[in-house]
Amino acid sequence: MTSTRNILLIALLFISYLLWMQWQEDYVQPATAIATPGVVPSTTGADVPEAAADGAAPKATTVAPPTASSTVTPSAQRIIVDTDVLRVEIDPRGGNVIAADLLAYPQQPKDFAHPVRLLDAADASFFVAQSGLISVQGSAIAAPDHQAMFKAERNAYSLGKDDTLEVPLTWTDPSGLSVRKVFVFKRASYVIDQREEIANASTTSWSGNAYRQLQRVPPIVDTKGIKGYSNTERYSFAGAAVYSPTDKFQKLKFDNFQKEPLHKSFEGGWAAMLQHYFFAAWIPASTERDDYSTGLLQTPQGTRYLVRAQSPTITIPPGETKVDNARLYVGPKLQSTLDQVAPGLALTVDYGMFTVIAEPLHWLLNQFHKLTGNWGFAIILLVLVIKAAFFKLSEAQFRSGAKMRKLQPRVAALKERYGDDRTKMNTAMMELYQKEKVNPVAGCLPMVIQIPVFFALYWVLLESVELRQAPFIGWIQNLTAPDPYFVLPVLNGLVMIATQFLTPMAGMDPTQAKMMKIMPVVFGVLFAFFPAGLVLYYVVNGGLGLLQQWIITRRIDAGDKAKA
Missing domain, CATH: 2.70.98.90 (Beta-galactosidase; Chain A, domain 5)
Incomplete structure (x- = not known):
């Protein structure tokens, strides 16, 4: 997930995900409320x-x-x-x-x-x-x-x-x-x-x-201006919620109170009003069958x-x-203690569709925080665990990239030979890849697997009150707020630039190649408004990936020299 193309794809998916959530909110018809007969x-x-x-x-x-x-x-x-x-x-x-x-x-x-x-x-x-x-x-x-x-x-x-x-x-x-x-x-x-x-x-x-x-x-x-854009509270759910042993956790946004009135009867549940990081909930006796309404x-x-x-x-x-x-x-x-208060109360920590990944990530972060006493170092340790888990997949990705980088002169020669004939050019490139046993899509699997992890960690940093105003080191005194001096976004841009030197771009369309070159600047600006903890994750992840890619590239080059 260290190449610029992978980062670009992640950004496009992230923007598409936000657009999808907004579309769901604005246009999807609400489900019919279940009422007591x-x-x-x-x-x-x-x-x-x-x-x-x-x-x-x-x-x-x-x-x-x-x-x-x-x-x-x-x-x-x-x-x-x-x-x-x-x-x-x-x-x-x-x-x-x-x-x-x-x-x-x-x-x-x-x-x-x-x-x-x-x-x-x-x-x-x-x-x-x-x-x-x-x-x-x-x-x-x-x-x-x-x-x-x-x-x-x-x-x-x-x-x-x-x-x-x-x-x-x-x-x-x-x-x-x-x-x-x-x-x-x-x-x-x-x-x-x-x-x-x-x-x-x-x-x-x-x-x-x-x-x-x-x-x-x-x-x-x-929600006004740059400060409003970076305010993570605007992306968090606010509204009512009820929990029942049968239907589990159900949310109701303020905008949908008119369209989706709630009226149910059950025992062993509770009713709450949620907002970013905090909430209030009435919890009746577990054996009492209450009538819940909005x-x-x-x-x-x-x-x-x-x-x-x-x-x-x-x-x-x-x-x-x-x-x-x-x-x-x-x-x-507080996700670790809420279920001790009442069943299902921990579900008020809402990670959305990424809950199945976000909850284990949050648990790991908690364990690393107990070890280090610092949420920033806990994020770094989490990156190390994720990189170790995906090491073999990343190695295959980088080996494929290193081999493609070696083929750049031959790909450039094919481009000169066929000029603007894209059909013949692509056919010749595929023959070259088959001959040299190079799979140009070998690096896609690690990226596809890690994208949900990226989104899940985004929601963990967005929703976990344990990380609220948590300091890291030096100038970063709030991991859930943007880096005040933009050091981490700049470091991320430098990692992206360094990655480009190891990323094969032969055969790429000239316009696309130019766009790839300006992506470090674009993402430097975009990440300037992301929570510092998320950018820290990305800098460490990208830096370790860059180091791994550099080592693998050098080994392949050294092996070729030995054969020669």
Whole structure:
């Protein structure tokens, strides 16, 4: 994969792949959503779900015109919770998580005073986790939805030296129903356990549903100018996702909420909102068969997107108490630990069609990082492993290239003999190749095999939060951002130029030959906007290939001299 022709082919395939993805997004008709029998999914409505009649299945979001009730203004008093990895704000109105700072992930490298804020109640970046209870239709007993006012014991909590922290909120209604909503935080964990203790002190049974939902606007992504072009966030998936043991992982882009409304019922699943590197997910109890749905919410502040999990009907006789449990994950896409939180949660690290190759590459990178403590050196070791795996194939490629290089004078003589008669020229060249036992396409197989590896590594570097802002050496302090001083792209261009001296171009069309000569410049500019980690991979891979090609060429030349 070191010849300029191979690099050109890879670039063309890469551009074709991006065009194909965009075409899929713009023109492919969406699949029909699978709905629960008897339930009609809706795409626009209020953000409080509608409960079913007593004993019936939950209903989808009710279609309703835009109203001010579709949004909730956070109360002035918030509950601040500090742990070793999270700083969370809980609104007593509804007991909703309306802000979450990820303390280990700064917005800019090493600026830990300004961590990434994943959940946020601000209109421009609205993203909140809501939960509540709703009474069945016709019930005389009220229940606290995510707009009800709860009472808190105090306004600030800190994990301190403890491993577990509980934050309780209470709600009581004159009708006799009381709810104690408890958030449980644990050390070194991005999982927030939620426990709702529902006590019925009335004289009649209470029936209703618990629901958990994520509501947000699309993330703000800079797509302007050169900086926007190199912003890897613009290429990452953003939208809703659900997981079920039967249908596995399903994504829904924000642009497709209107065309592909989701409504399904299953147990052992979860619902999430994904963005680059980070996500939030509601995870109900694994034995609870929840009703999952998506919706568009028209608010005075604009359109918001919602994904919801609604429990089966809960019935509590007079004088009894029941507990409803769920978990909220708010954090990074750490592939190595997510499946320990819930089945399928690691699939939120989305490598697309190259997942089958990207996952082993990510695992190898992790092992090399444990060995070196540096993601840049881990990438270099990965290149060495890949080169070793493809050594024999590459050797065949370079031997074929070296033999063709020796035939250049004879090919040039054929060109002078036949002039512009391309048919006779090609026939004579094929006879020459057969006589000298040279296969001009012998180098294609290694290239074809390694192209998927190139694409898979591109997605690993794009999606792996472990590599986010990871430093290498010297001037490279972020392997997922472009090289700030363009050193690696320049080195890659030099490797390409050196490769051209060992690459046979005899018989090539003059126009094509000129294009090949300017390709190092073209790719130097193109790679200037690629993540530095990917360019590092390509420089090391190309450099090792160049060295291998040079050694093989010298051996063949030395063998010919010995025979002479």
